[in-house]
Amino acid sequence: MTVEHESNTTIELTTPIEEGGCSNINEDHPVGFSLAWTIICTALVAAGMGLLVWSYDSLTSIEHVENPERALAHIVTRSMDLESLHEQAPPWQQSLYQILNGDEDPSTPLIGWYDELTNTSSDPLSSLYAALLEAEAGELEGLNVRIESWDERSEPFPLFQTMLTTAYGVQTSSVEDMTMLQARLAEEVPDNWFYSRLALQLAKRADDVSLESRIHDAIETRVNLLFWQDRVLVLTEMSLAVLGGLALLLMMWFRYQKGSGVLMMSHASLPPPWFGRDGFAVLMRGGAFTLLLLSGLGVLLGAYFSVIDGAVDSKIMELISSILLYAPIPFLLYYYLLQPKGLSLSEVLGLHVRAGKVGMLVLTVLALFACGMFGDVVISLGGKALGRATHWTEWFNDSLVWGGTSGIIILFLEVAVLAPIFEECIFRGIVFGSLRRRFGWVVSAMLSAAIFSIVHGYGLVGFVAVWWSGFLWAWAYEKTGSLWPGILAHALNNLVLLLSLLLVFR
Numbered sequence: 001m002t003v004e005h006e007s008n009t010t011i012e013l014t015t016p017i018e019e020g021g022c023s024n025i026n027e028d029h030p031v032g033f034s035l036a037w038t039i040i041c042t043a044l045v046a047a048g049m050g051l052l053v054w055s056y057d058s059l060t061s062i063e064h065v066e067n068p069e070r071a072l073a074h075i076v077t078r079s080m081d082l083e084s085l086h087e088q089a090p091p092w093q094q095s096l097y098q099i100l101n102g103d104e105d106p107s108t109p110l111i112g113w114y115d116e117l118t119n120t121s122s123d124p125l126s127s128l129y130a131a132l133l134e135a136e137a138g139e140l141e142g143l144n145v146r147i148e149s150w151d152e153r154s155e156p157f158p159l160f161q162t163m164l165t166t167a168y169g170v171q172t173s174s175v176e177d178m179t180m181l182q183a184r185l186a187e188e189v190p191d192n193w194f195y196s197r198l199a200l201q202l203a204k205r206a207d208d209v210s211l212e213s214r215i216h217d218a219i220e221t222r223v224n225l226l227f228w229q230d231r232v233l234v235l236t237e238m239s240l241a242v243l244g245g246l247a248l249l250l251m252m253w254f255r256y257q258k259g260s261g262v263l264m265m266s267h268a269s270l271p272p273p274w275f276g277r278d279g280f281a282v283l284m285r286g287g288a289f290t291l292l293l294l295s296g297l298g299v300l301l302g303a304y305f306s307v308i309d310g311a312v313d314s315k316i317m318e319l320i321s322s323i324l325l326y327a328p329i330p331f332l333l334y335y336y337l338l339q340p341k342g343l344s345l346s347e348v349l350g351l352h353v354r355a356g357k358v359g360m361l362v363l364t365v366l367a368l369f370a371c372g373m374f375g376d377v378v379i380s381l382g383g384k385a386l387g388r389a390t391h392w393t394e395w396f397n398d399s400l401v402w403g404g405t406s407g408i409i410i411l412f413l414e415v416a417v418l419a420p421i422f423e424e425c426i427f428r429g430i431v432f433g434s435l436r437r438r439f440g441w442v443v444s445a446m447l448s449a450a451i452f453s454i455v456h457g458y459g460l461v462g463f464v465a466v467w468w469s470g471f472l473w474a475w476a477y478e479k480t481g482s483l484w485p486g487i488l489a490h491a492l493n494n495l496v497l498l499l500s501l502l503l504v505f506r
Helices: 033-058 070-088 091-101 107-120 124-136 140-148 159-168 175-188 191-205 208-258 276-308 316-324 326-343 358-385 398-402 405-435 440-457 461-479 483-505
Strands: 002-004 010-011
Touching: 002 159, 002 358, 033 276, 070 107, 070 124, 070 191, 070 398, 070 461, 070 483, 107 124, 107 405, 124 140, 124 159, 124 191, 124 316, 140 440, 159 175, 159 191, 175 191, 175 316, 191 208, 191 276, 208 483, 276 316, 276 358, 316 326, 316 405, 326 405, 358 461, 405 440, 405 483, 440 461, 461 483
Parallel strands: none
Antiparallel strands: 002 010
């Protein structure tokens, strides 16, 4: 294979193909995939991607979530409780939090999310929650406009108007009325952040010191349960960031002392031992087969759960489905492009790490994670500066928050094991590798990372964040000659994200 240098000269390196005695690709011929079938499969994949994009455009983000009212109320409760924890944190932690999150009022995006929800939801509590967020943020003008729009609406909106104007307005009530409002509040609103804030404000207006004390105790109990979870999360992320930064410095020092070859830990074939057109044909055939399999599984599972629901855990079926849906492309790659040459996925993708290179593998994974974290912070801040932020529906997972133990374990297997292995094999091993037959590694990494981002279907900030990760993992594949750094960094990234959601929102 060839390694590009700034001087535009190339150095020939021995590849596994030459070592194994297989003929060089330049002496071979393309597999000869049927052009007609390639076109048909490409059309199917394009139609599937178009349908995916259309489904996201035709539905609001909230419509992709089951029971969004419950989910968003839970997110806001935990977010505002975390905000109160940060206000009590040491000065250095408060400064760090402010740097990472900016000066924006934390309730601002939450109000925006509730405005979006109230446009599609008829749940009265969602309207009350949006009003409470405005009230607690001191946006009394917006609060008045919102509750005035409830004038013609039936119960419980008149009750909510009375509660809000009594708690945050100028309306006064007798002791009996205040007692009645507190009782009705307990009946109408679940015990969450919204209930606590409104109950506390009503108690203050009634000068009920005893009730204020009880509410404060209840808030403190709820927040204290979150305190240690937040400490574990902060300690984990900071430790990984520090270790990753040190690993990056060590890698730079080793490279300076011993040259770029010190990073090589295996013999991945880059460019790979197949023609770019053959790689494209395999991707399209595998993608088309996956779409057909997805459609078939949807029909079969629908029939299965309508007839014998409960006989087998649905999460186990979901795990099996994930394996079946990931597998076609790597299988076709091996069957058509590697097996005829006597090659294996392991040697072509550099999955045999050299003896003595395990330490470099660990350093590379930690460095990739640190670079990913730094990039995510910059991208997030840039998105906020442009008025674009990650939507809550992109990262919220109701199974992780409310699912059973078996469901969580299966989710971890899917996201932290299967996805890193198969996605790195497909997007770095095949997509990036096929692009390397025509382009240098930088262009190939950028293009493959863009395809990787599109498939995930996130908004602008999420797209750029996924693109950055994909670019880093492609760089690691190119410079280390192994897919393992990308796989492990991908797994670590997903694992930390899942751990964060589990600790904060479970």
